[in-house]
Amino acid sequence: YDPPATRAALAGLTAPVLVLAGELDGGPRPGLARRTAAAFPHGECTVQPGAGHYPWLDDPEWFTDRVTKFLTAGDRPHGS
DSSP: OOHHHHHHHHHTOOSOEEEEEETTOSSSOHHHHHHHHHTSTTEEEEEETTOOSOHHHHOHHHHHHHHHHHHHOSSSOOOO
16 A cells, blocks of 8 residues: 555546545544545545434435435536
């Protein structure tokens, strides 16, 4: 594993990336999720309130709404 090479490769990804973490998740904790999203040029982090490691089970409606909004956003920068 070569962290600088990995960061460089991620920096070249033009697709939008959503990193979603549960507020109460022990891994990845929200801070790590934010840093992970920052590694991508079009990375976005969202933290689901009150959710743990399985946010789609903790609040399926919140999770589905957030992911759907991300997937259908038309005003986000992307490489296509």
